[in-house]
Amino acid sequence: MSANPKWAMIIDTTRCVGCLACVAACHNQNELPMTEYFNRIEEQEFGHFPNYNRRFTPMQCQHCDNPPCVGVCPTGASYKRDDGIVAVDIKKCIGCKYCILSCPYNARVVNDEHGYVHKCSFCAGLLGKDDLPACVGTCPTGVRVFGDLNDPNSEISKLAATKKTVQIGKDLNTRPSIYYIIG
Amino acid sequence: MGNHQIKRTQTLREIYWNYLITFYLFSAGISAGAMIVSIAADFINPAKYVSVVRAGAYIAPFPIMAGMVGLVFDLERPWLFWLLLTTFQYKSIMSVGAWIISLFSGVSIVYFIINLPKDYLKLKSKTGTVNTIKLSGFVLSTCVALYTGLLLSTLTARPLWNTPMIPVLLFISAIIDGLAAISLVLCLKRGGWGGAPNETDFSHSFITKVDFTLLYFLSLATAIFLIGMGRSTESAVSALAVVTGGGFSVSFWIGFVAAGIVIPFIAAAYELFAKVKTHKPWLSFISATLALLGGYIVRSVIIDAGQLTKTILY
Amino acid sequence: MRAAAGSALASGLAAGTLSCSTERAAGVRPDASKIPTQCQGCGANRCGIYVYVKNGRVWKADGNPKTYNNAGTVCPRGHAYIQDIYNPDRIKQPLKRTDKGTYEPITWEQAFEEISTKLNLLIMDDGPQSVFWIQYPMANMPLAFRFMHALGSPNTITHGATCFTARNAAFNATCGGLPDNDLKNSRYIIMVGRNPAGGVKLQQIRDIAEAKRKGARLVVLDPRHSETAVMADDWLAVRPASDLAFLLAMINVIIEEGLYDHKFVEEHTIGFDSLRDEIVTYPPEWAEKICDIPKETIYRIAREFAFNKPRALIHRGYHGGYGAGYLNSFQTARAVAIANFLIGNYERVGGLFMPLKPTLGELEKGGHPAPAIPDVEKADGAGVPGRYPTASYSDGIAHAVPELALAGKLKAGFVYHMNPVRTNPNPARVIAGYKKLELLVTIDCVMSETAALSHYVLPESFFLERDDHVDTVHSGPVAQLTMVQQVVKPMYDTKPLLEIITGLSRGLGIGKYFNFTMDELNDLRLRPFGVTLDELKKGGVIEVGPRWEEGFKPCKTPSGKIEFYSSQLEAWGLDPMPRWQEPLVAPDSSDKNSFRLLHGKQAIHTHSMTANVPYLMELSSRYDMIRLWINRKRAEAIGLKDGDTAVVESDIGKGTVRVRLTDGLHPSAVWMPSGYGIFSKYLTTAYGKGINYNDFLDTYFDPAVGHIMSNEIIVRVAKA
Numbered sequence A: 001m002s003a004n005p006k007w008a009m010i011i012d013t014t015r016c017v018g019c020l021a022c023v024a025a026c027h028n029q030n031e032l033p034m035t036e037y038f039n040r041i042e043e044q045e046f047g048h049f050p051n052y053n054r055r056f057t058p059m060q061c062q063h064c065d066n067p068p069c070v071g072v073c074p075t076g077a078s079y080k081r082d083d084g085i086v087a088v089d090i091k092k093c094i095g096c097k098y099c100i101l102s103c104p105y106n107a108r109v110v111n112d113e114h115g116y117v118h119k120c121s122f123c124a125g126l127l128g129k130d131d132l133p134a135c136v137g138t139c140p141t142g143v144r145v146f147g148d149l150n151d152p153n154s155e156i157s158k159l160a161a162t163k164k165t166v167q168i169g170k171d172l173n174t175r176p177s178i179y180y181i182i183g
Numbered sequence B: 001m002g003n004h005q006i007k008r009t010q011t012l013r014e015i016y017w018n019y020l021i022t023f024y025l026f027s028a029g030i031s032a033g034a035m036i037v038s039i040a041a042d043f044i045n046p047a048k049y050v051s052v053v054r055a056g057a058y059i060a061p062f063p064i065m066a067g068m069v070g071l072v073f074d075l076e077r078p079w080l081f082w083l084l085l086t087t088f089q090y091k092s093i094m095s096v097g098a099w100i101i102s103l104f105s106g107v108s109i110v111y112f113i114i115n116l117p118k119d120y121l122k123l124k125s126k127t128g129t130v131n132t133i134k135l136s137g138f139v140l141s142t143c144v145a146l147y148t149g150l151l152l153s154t155l156t157a158r159p160l161w162n163t164p165m166i167p168v169l170l171f172i173s174a175i176i177d178g179l180a181a182i183s184l185v186l187c188l189k190r191g192g193w194g195g196a197p198n199e200t201d202f203s204h205s206f207i208t209k210v211d212f213t214l215l216y217f218l219s220l221a222t223a224i225f226l227i228g229m230g231r232s233t234e235s236a237v238s239a240l241a242v243v244t245g246g247g248f249s250v251s252f253w254i255g256f257v258a259a260g261i262v263i264p265f266i267a268a269a270y271e272l273f274a275k276v277k278t279h280k281p282w283l284s285f286i287s288a289t290l291a292l293l294g295g296y297i298v299r300s301v302i303i304d305a306g307q308l309t310k311t312i313l314y
Numbered sequence C: 001m002r003a004a005a006g007s008a009l010a011s012g013l014a015a016g017t018l019s020c021s022t023e024r025a026a027g028v029r030p031d032a033s034k035i036p037t038q039c040q041g042c043g044a045n046r047c048g049i050y051v052y053v054k055n056g057r058v059w060k061a062d063g064n065p066k067t068y069n070n071a072g073t074v075c076p077r078g079h080a081y082i083q084d085i086y087n088p089d090r091i092k093q094p095l096k097r098t099d100k101g102t103y104e105p106i107t108w109e110q111a112f113e114e115i116s117t118k119l120n121l122l123i124m125d126d127g128p129q130s131v132f133w134i135q136y137p138m139a140n141m142p143l144a145f146r147f148m149h150a151l152g153s154p155n156t157i158t159h160g161a162t163c164f165t166a167r168n169a170a171f172n173a174t175c176g177g178l179p180d181n182d183l184k185n186s187r188y189i190i191m192v193g194r195n196p197a198g199g200v201k202l203q204q205i206r207d208i209a210e211a212k213r214k215g216a217r218l219v220v221l222d223p224r225h226s227e228t229a230v231m232a233d234d235w236l237a238v239r240p241a242s243d244l245a246f247l248l249a250m251i252n253v254i255i256e257e258g259l260y261d262h263k264f265v266e267e268h269t270i271g272f273d274s275l276r277d278e279i280v281t282y283p284p285e286w287a288e289k290i291c292d293i294p295k296e297t298i299y300r301i302a303r304e305f306a307f308n309k310p311r312a313l314i315h316r317g318y319h320g321g322y323g324a325g326y327l328n329s330f331q332t333a334r335a336v337a338i339a340n341f342l343i344g345n346y347e348r349v350g351g352l353f354m355p356l357k358p359t360l361g362e363l364e365k366g367g368h369p370a371p372a373i374p375d376v377e378k379a380d381g382a383g384v385p386g387r388y389p390t391a392s393y394s395d396g397i398a399h400a401v402p403e404l405a406l407a408g409k410l411k412a413g414f415v416y417h418m419n420p421v422r423t424n425p426n427p428a429r430v431i432a433g434y435k436k437l438e439l440l441v442t443i444d445c446v447m448s449e450t451a452a453l454s455h456y457v458l459p460e461s462f463f464l465e466r467d468d469h470v471d472t473v474h475s476g477p478v479a480q481l482t483m484v485q486q487v488v489k490p491m492y493d494t495k496p497l498l499e500i501i502t503g504l505s506r507g508l509g510i511g512k513y514f515n516f517t518m519d520e521l522n523d524l525r526l527r528p529f530g531v532t533l534d535e536l537k538k539g540g541v542i543e544v545g546p547r548w549e550e551g552f553k554p555c556k557t558p559s560g561k562i563e564f565y566s567s568q569l570e571a572w573g574l575d576p577m578p579r580w581q582e583p584l585v586a587p588d589s590s591d592k593n594s595f596r597l598l599h600g601k602q603a604i605h606t607h608s609m610t611a612n613v614p615y616l617m618e619l620s621s622r623y624d625m626i627r628l629w630i631n632r633k634r635a636e637a638i639g640l641k642d643g644d645t646a647v648v649e650s651d652i653g654k655g656t657v658r659v660r661l662t663d664g665l666h667p668s669a670v671w672m673p674s675g676y677g678i679f680s681k682y683l684t685t686a687y688g689k690g691i692n693y694n695d696f697l698d699t700y701f702d703p704a705v706g707h708i709m710s711n712e713i714i715v716r717v718a719k720a
């Protein structure tokens, strides 16, 4: 970990088998009500029998470097941290849902009980400890690599240097912190 | 990528902003439109169009106040609405909008009062102050009318909204709605507020002319919107399809295009070209009601359909 | 640590009702205790996990990084199943069936007393052989053996015949045991109807991903584009039930082109010449017409496979492809074994190897002599010459139970950690059989379909509420010990299995075999390894003994070698070598509504036991996973659109289900996820959602091992 970390994730969709372990892990980690999700798996199918393939794409908050959700928030509840994490201060959130509509990735949800909006925090509470974000640690095929892009020795920096990655919705100028390997 | 290839599994809720927001944008539009029309009429000829001036002034403060109640109740945490006014986030259209609407409300109330028959504020003689109020009212109401569209059009995530035509459409529609509201008041208050003997007819033909012009521009704007969207990105095209061909097509074509534009336009054209000089309340009433209906429906369609469509297909 | 855990709160449903807070998001770590135990979300894997308890409430699970089966990861069921401790459908005290068919709570004393009295009478009349015990083989299975043997019955049975017995029997015949796969180090992996991404084994799917990162190629042979196929270089959409043809052709190419490992074949195998003579009749030109894989592809795969020898393997398989699926499954499994060993990958890095299983300490060593194994044949004929000689004695034949009950040969039974009424074929028949029993006792945590038929239902403490038997399931290239350890105190009046058996044994006059506690038992089990129970409880896993090393070790076959030709099989009247065998049934090609019904696991459900976990059912509906897969073209030909409801009907049963149209499925089949169709009305979350393949499957006993032939189903599918 570097002195001023920049947290990011690489998601290798070529290894994602859509098992939903990451989804369930996130639920427990964040004690989410049953119908609220911080992450999800999108399934796409290609081709015709028997030349057919499908792809599972894990989606969640992309921790954009230029996050529309932060710009639109009328109270400053949504904010960008120095380490790259986009966070919500739920005490300031009035539940206007403007950020939800601004997010191209559908990453935000309303908490039904308390009315604030919340989302993936990159498991901020676990950072700097030994633990990985819950969705990363549980993934059986190692789809998700998480770490500090400012640390050249981190696994993620090395992977970023060797693999071709894409950011989803790059043309929207959101500059996501999640990079995808798409086979 | 064909449509069947995408399994939409993600949406926790499809609609985040419901009819309360539609109502809020609609009412803000009426208020702003009424104010703009009133002040414009006042600049042009306050004596000739006194009914327009007054009706506009009397209308302006109220719809938006009701709309704001709607906005507050659309918040998931309405009891925290005051947080909107303890901070100013210049990047957030909603924050800026909240401030503008607050100022607008204040100014519109003052404008309302100075247009009352009795000079409660003792401002009759202070032309400078009055003009400042009118000018700032004009600027603020323009901002409010634009704000409702900008609130949507700046969201890159929503292809239906993310076009400069949305503010243009909603701006024109706001003035039409303001005009329609004024027209309704004139129908209800037979005879107007004094002035020349046939002041109501003057006011009415003023409204008809402006209405005709604006409806013409609204049809243009709508056409540009449809054509532009239809030639745009894949997500924009599919967003448009939801509006023009999907579940919203009846509302859009009949509620907005037919009721909100075509019929009032024909009515106005008839009155203009047949040189109808006298105010026909029943015709104005129908035409204004339809225009208002169209104004509500177009916002409702845009708000709902806009939320259902996304720029990123998963 | 135990004290800190405290008792759990009995409120709310799964997946936490506590609210999220900014503090947590901002980095304050909640104070939670972390206790190692074993996940019981599926009997198959028993992954090593840490369970976190916060404010006395179970919070989350992490994988234990050291355990072989999961190596630090947890599947979705593992995360959700820990929350099932709070499922309101749990049984809270012993229950007795009333005349009206309802259940009344009774005390444990009354339950023990009444059950043992009834059982004593039955044993007096019909002998102890009329009693059976059936269970998923969990670590504590030896307790059941001990209990039954003490009573004098050999009838301990597992789910095996519904799952894997064709595979086991074939590998036993070929190499004297069931090998494991060294996927991680393999350069060429072929999966034949095995989908570890859905029929989850975390270690396997992880190792495949790892091997792929190192450049391995993955071939998936499956009529359906399985979740594992997502990672594959080749998805071969084989016609169901015809893998045998593909494999015979592969063997043909490997032998005809001399690609096999000559030295290995010469030194360590018998029957090669007979195999060579036989296999000439199965060239790829022949196979392609049967299995729908072009001959060029068969040649290519066979060659690529052999060129990578010995670091190439065909996965040993599990359930889907040839575990208990078809009339030809036994021969298919034999062909898998033979194709592997021809390239000399036996006991080789990147090939197949015999896993290391540590032998646990004996209770005798602590002065607890074992009862004698009853010298009578198993009622189901497993391992009995003339009946099902190749069937394993310890697994028995699960779906024979209802038949034997109807025939009056079984009178009483215990069902533990199994739900045969929902997981065995032809439910009407199973229900009739189990109902015929004069005494049926089910030990479960919820009112499963089987429990809901039983005379007595004894609630076992949830796995987070109990200590259980030391386990060796985490063994492969390493030998590991793990165990289920108590994480929170029991919420209700429930008991762990040992206490239940102990309670029953007193009245049955076999109390002397059960005069130890779980701690004493586990101490004795651990004794040979010089490991204490405390050490195991602290670490959750302990590695014992040497690690696996490359090099041939004599097989446990009659010849001590790999047997391409098995005289043992021949003696039992079975084919000594794999020969092409037609499946039992085939869809009617002239009927556009006729399909073979296949099934398979989804990663979010275990057999019949997790459909009632609220969070997992929520995932099922959110991802719309309760649908029947059907080939797009064929569906369109019968007027079905994606999401439509279809009627599915076989000679045995009928049901309705929504369909998923896909190009990822062989046109001759429909594919049904296997985790739904719960009909116990006590299971409130799952009840009535979806349908199950068992509802369409006739009662079959394959002639070789007596398995269920679970994919020999023809259904008619039509728009509802």
Ligand SMILES: Nc1nc2c(c(=O)[nH]1)N[C@H]1C(S)=C(S)[C@@H](COP(=O)(O)OP(=O)(O)OC[C@H]3O[C@@H](n4cnc5c(=O)[nH]c(N)nc54)[C@H](O)[C@@H]3O)O[C@H]1N2
Residues within 6 Å of the ligand: C042, C044, C163, C164, C192, C193, C194, C195, C196, C198, C199, C200, C201, C221, C222, C223, C224, C226, C238, C239, C240, C241, C242, C243, C317, C318, C319, C320, C321, C323, C325, C598, C599, C600, C601, C602, C603, C604, C605, C606, C607, C671, C711
């Ligand atoms: N999530 C989850 N994981 C589990 C379990 C569970 O219940 N849930 N149970 C565990 C147990 S006990 C078992 S036995 C294993 C089962 O593990 P698997 O055997 O891998 O699982 P299945 O899903 O039954 O079958 C795998 C595949 O076989 C395919 N298949 C069907 N017929 C044929 C055929 O004729 N030829 C070929 N080539 N393929 C065919 C199916 O399409 C399916 O994709 O999973 C274990 N892991």
Ligand SMILES: Nc1nc2c(c(=O)[nH]1)N[C@H]1C(S)=C(S)[C@@H](COP(=O)(O)OP(=O)(O)OC[C@H]3O[C@@H](n4cnc5c(=O)[nH]c(N)nc54)[C@H](O)[C@@H]3O)O[C@H]1N2
Residues within 6 Å of the ligand: C040, C043, C135, C136, C159, C162, C163, C164, C319, C416, C417, C418, C419, C420, C422, C423, C424, C443, C444, C445, C446, C448, C460, C461, C462, C463, C601, C606, C607, C608, C609, C610, C674, C675, C676, C692, C693, C694
């Ligand atoms: N419907 C259906 N049938 C199937 C399959 C399928 O996927 N679906 N798969 C086939 C295969 S491969 C197999 S291996 C078999 C498996 O067959 P089963 O073992 O019958 O299947 P499960 O659904 O795992 O049943 C486990 C039972 O144990 C109970 N249980 C869970 N935890 C505990 C515990 O801690 N203590 C006690 N006492 N009971 C507990 C559950 O409530 C459930 O009733 O089924 C076969 N048949």
Ligand code: SF4
Residues within 6 Å of the ligand: A060, A061, A062, A063, A064, A067, A068, A069, A070, A086, A102, A103, A104, A105, A106, A107, A108, A119, A174
């Ligand atoms: S993904 Fe959405 S919620 Fe996350 S930072 Fe970007 S815009 Fe905001």
Ligand code: SF4
Residues within 6 Å of the ligand: A072, A073, A074, A075, A076, A077, A078, A088, A092, A093, A094, A095, A096, A097, A098, A099, A100, A116, A117
């Ligand atoms: S819902 Fe909350 S976080 Fe989102 S924009 Fe409104 S105040 Fe900000």
Ligand code: SF4
Residues within 6 Å of the ligand: A025, A026, A027, A029, A030, A038, A039, A060, A119, A120, A121, A122, A123, A124, A133, A134, A135, A136
């Ligand atoms: S990083 Fe944490 S919060 Fe974000 S999706 Fe993963 S588990 Fe959920």
Ligand code: SF4
Residues within 6 Å of the ligand: A015, A016, A017, A018, A019, A020, A021, A022, A023, A041, A056, A058, A138, A139, A140, A141, A142, A143, A144
């Ligand atoms: S845990 Fe890994 S493989 Fe499973 S769905 Fe999540 S990212 Fe994909």
Ligand code: SF4
Residues within 6 Å of the ligand: C039, C040, C041, C042, C043, C044, C045, C046, C047, C070, C073, C074, C075, C076, C077, C078, C079, C200, C201, C202
């Ligand atoms: S595979 Fe999943 S359910 Fe089975 S033991 Fe492991 S974590 Fe638990």
Ligand SMILES: [Mo]
Residues within 6 Å of the ligand: C162, C163, C164, C319
């Ligand atoms: Mo199984």
